[in-house]
Amino acid sequence: xxxxxxxxTDIVSVIETKPAKNRWKKILNNYQLYLFxxxxxxxxxxxxxxxMYGVVIAFKDFMxxxxxxxxxxxGFKHFxxxxxxxxxxxxxxxxxxxxxxxxxxxxxxxxxLALMLNQIRSEKYKKFVxxxxxxxxxxxxxxxxxxxxxxxxNNGLINSFLLILGLEPIAFLSxxxxxxxxxxxxxxxxxxxxxxxxxxxxxxGVSPELHEAAIMDGASxxxxxxxxxxxxxxxxxxxxxxxxxxxxxxxxxxxxxxxQTPLNQPASEIIPTYVxxxxxxxxxxxxxAAVGLFNAIINLILLIAVNKFxxxxxxxxxx
Numbered sequence: 001x002x003x004x005x006x007x008x009t010d011i012v013s014v015i016e017t018k019p020a021k022n023r024w025k026k027i028l029n030n031y032q033l034y035l036f037x038x039x040x041x042x043x044x045x046x047x048x049x050x051x052m053y054g055v056v057i058a059f060k061d062f063m064x065x066x067x068x069x070x071x072x073x074x075g076f077k078h079f080x081x082x083x084x085x086x087x088x089x090x091x092x093x094x095x096x097x098x099x100x101x102x103x104x105x106x107x108x109x110x111x112x113l114a115l116m117l118n119q120i121r122s123e124k125y126k127k128f129v130x131x132x133x134x135x136x137x138x139x140x141x142x143x144x145x146x147x148x149x150x151x152x153x154n155n156g157l158i159n160s161f162l163l164i165l166g167l168e169p170i171a172f173l174s175x176x177x178x179x180x181x182x183x184x185x186x187x188x189x190x191x192x193x194x195x196x197x198x199x200x201x202x203x204x205g206v207s208p209e210l211h212e213a214a215i216m217d218g219a220s221x222x223x224x225x226x227x228x229x230x231x232x233x234x235x236x237x238x239x240x241x242x243x244x245x246x247x248x249x250x251x252x253x254x255x256x257x258x259x260q261t262p263l264n265q266p267a268s269e270i271i272p273t274y275v276x277x278x279x280x281x282x283x284x285x286x287x288x289a290a291v292g293l294f295n296a297i298i299n300l301i302l303l304i305a306v307n308k309f310x311x312x313x314x315x316x317x318x319x
Contacts (some may be wrong), residue, residue, distance in 0.1 A: 058289040078290035095270040099248040106230040114199035133193025145258040176267035246303025
């Protein structure tokens, strides 16, 4: 009996250690690939995981002289202060308004652009169009906002043209009503072409035999787009939609801050700009950390919810 029990435990231990040995053997055999991966791992550990320790100051009255551990614990005091603030609903409205409209307008356009580019048969013309629509992506945010000032300022090209036509100039950059259209429109112009790249890559993987079979069945070009190309890019679109919704509260800080003026602030003040002003300009570190943590939690909840919904609806998800 003792011998049988001992042999059974030996077998279990061998089974448990064998996968581990095989795993380490595979790592040693492919160590070059893991060395390429190492810089990315170090980057995420240093700049993404290690700074998460500082989130604890959201629950403390942080004082630089006492450090993070020495500062007094106050619990949810800063969160309650933010929820009771008169700016809370305005910040939520502005942030969600920009993000949702940008998603509704900016997400489907790269799909349409990719489908149209895929129909171009002239390679030279196709490359020319691709270069033209990709180019705005490489313009920095500062240069983009500078271009907007050149076009839309009181003495800009648009208002000069309106004056020539005998019309009244429009204060595009000063009116709160114009902030959202300018922000979303410039983002769509800058990123649509670049976002279409991944859909073009998905379309390139569609087997020509599917198109040939559809043509043999008498399908028109629109029917082939509807029944061959769109189903081919749908898994990619679902994944990108989940990532976009999960990042919906992290709207670009730089452009909003550069476009912000005292006159359009009722529409341009969003959570990222609010956190920047509190944390760096007013040195309210704990309160700014609480607002930022609240923003991150909302993103996490949306990411999990949309992933679950997409998996039930289409069978596609991040996990």
